[in-house]
Amino acid sequence: MRLYEYEGKELFKEMEIPIPKGEIVLTSEEALQAAKIIGFPLVVKAQVQMGGRGKAGLVKKADNEETLLLVFNDIKSRIQADEELLLEEAVTAIDEGYIGITVDDIRGVPVLVISSKGGMDVEKIAETEPGSIAREYIDPDKGLYYHQIIKTIKEAGYKGALVKEFADMATKLYKVFVENEADTVEINPVMVLDNNKLIAGDAKVILDDYVIFRKKNLQKYKQKRMNNPENNTKAIYVSLDGDIGIISIGASNTMMLIDSIDYLGGKPGNFADLVSGVDYDSLFELASLILRESENKCKVILINITLAGASLKVVIRGYTDAIKAVGLKIPMVANIRATGAARLEMGVDEAVAELKKVGVRYCDTLEEVIDTAIKISKN
Template identity: 35%
Template sequence: MKVHEYQAKEIFIAAGIPVPPGRIATTVSEAVAIADEIGRPVMVKAQVHVGGRGKAGGVKYAENLEATKIWAQRILELTIKGLPVKKILVTEAVDITSETYLGIILDRVTKKPVIMISAAGGIDIEEVAANTPEKIHKFAVDPELGLRPFEARNLAYKIFRDIKLVRQVADIILKLYDVFWKVDASLVEINPLITTPINEVIAIDAKLNIDDNGLFRHKEIEDMRDLDAENESEIEAREAGLSFIKLDGNIGCVVNGAGLAMATMDLVKHYGGDPANFLDIGGSSNPDKVLTAMRIILRDTNVRAILINIFGGITRCDDVATGIVAAYKELKPEIPIVTRLTGTNAAQAKKILKEINLPTAPTLDEVVKKAIKLAGLDED
């Protein structure tokens, strides 16, 4: 789960990481009031969950209240990469003498949190990593031991010489590492971490992604979830315990298991269709889940056929079949539904499905081909 910059900064402040003063606004008058309170030039920053918001015109410098008013209005009217800007952060504009990148990620190779620091701050770190990887200093922390002050200091020394700056940066690295563990982050980033003409070190941006598996112990972060930034169907799916991702294709997919769901999508594409979604109904096959899944998929008007592919293990095919029948009766779909249910209790499922007489196929490849054919896509 992603949190916004302003929310990440709230977490930073609680951890003792210096950030410029500022607050969130949803209207122009609120934004002007905040700028007035700050009493100095401000930055007006769109709060949307996409990268490159600066390039899209979502981050602007406002010298005075008049400029704040103009920029706040323009940014609140923006839609960046499909997401309308509903909130803006108004924060003091600080003088910058240097920009550093500082980030911590979970590294899958070493199975350790890796701290990255680079003097090439302020720009996209992926670009730096791709073109000039030698500019990024990395350090893998022993997760059992934790980050020790001398390690943080040595990292700071990679970028800074002045001991006053080194101490401040080392302190921020230690605090950022604490944030990483405390909130179950999968990524935490300050880009840039800046120094000012009077040798202060300040985090002027903040990025924080939380490991979804850790959310159960962070209700305060779950509450930060921006429902506006999510697709309505994805919210409904999450609440029903389904794993769902909307795509732009024409074949709706209902599958159990993430790997099989991906494999099914891949074959849809291979045989000439286009998957409309990724959907994993999960292990325990509550018939209600199937009903919700069908409802979500049928809402998508691009969908020309639904493909249901179940390999029963923990999931029982008869449960899924019951869900399919209920969905069929309640939603009265006008597009073809093709099923393939095999594994645990497949025979019972067959009996249950007899009632509505849907087209079936015995194997993964055949059910995919049949769905594409019945969707009328094989002639296109």
């Protein structure tokens, strides 16, 4: 789960990383109120999760109340109505750097990355200024030692008093990473002030979804995202442009299915997968969501079940109950494969009979069900 800038800065503040004075607002009245606390000049920043906000005109400066209202309304018109904006004191930097910590998926350890060229996307830095980047791999058992940080900062090109300032900030950022058991934490830009002090210009924090159950301080961020179906806690739901709704189990198998449909000339309408294990409630909820979302935009829904571990009986119950509850307004086709423990409680024949009872057309093979769904979608 990726945090918004202001949420990331909340975590920074807890570890005493310096951040600009700021307030989060929704309406222009709140913005005027916040400006009284922050003072002018200030910066209005849309809280959207994309790179290049500045170029997209979603970060703008205001010198007085009049320009604040203009800037605020302009940005407001280009984001969702319920999206908040961050107002921050305008900070003048004489230079910009970069500090990031993430997990390297190949080595399986955290890595500290420091660059003396901040302010642009890290990929851009790597492309245009590869010599400005230094990295240090971290032993997850021992942690990050101070001397490693100093070495990395010097390799990135810093000298003199700034070395200690960067080391302080990197030490605190590592604390944010460890205490929150995060996936990624980045400060970009690290703003260097004329007195050699540093301040975090932006915050990018990606939390590990799997850790939130034991982190009370992070649970509010999850709560906040529950309203959007794409941020459902029990499942991933991604809407695609196509007209074939997909109810399927397992991320990899579902990807295989939608890729194959696309390869064979059909258009998949969604990608969905359960996150927190296969239980009745999650299956029922996700299938209901897909049924409702597909009603208007799709011509057919394809059910694809490949099971080896989870019980086929639980899956069939979840799906058929969802169909009964939501109703079937467009054709639905299905194919099932089950092996091992999956078919101990219910066999494939019985599962097929249950699906047919609620009006689902059964196809005997995976190839046939894909072919049938594509044909229906094109009629």
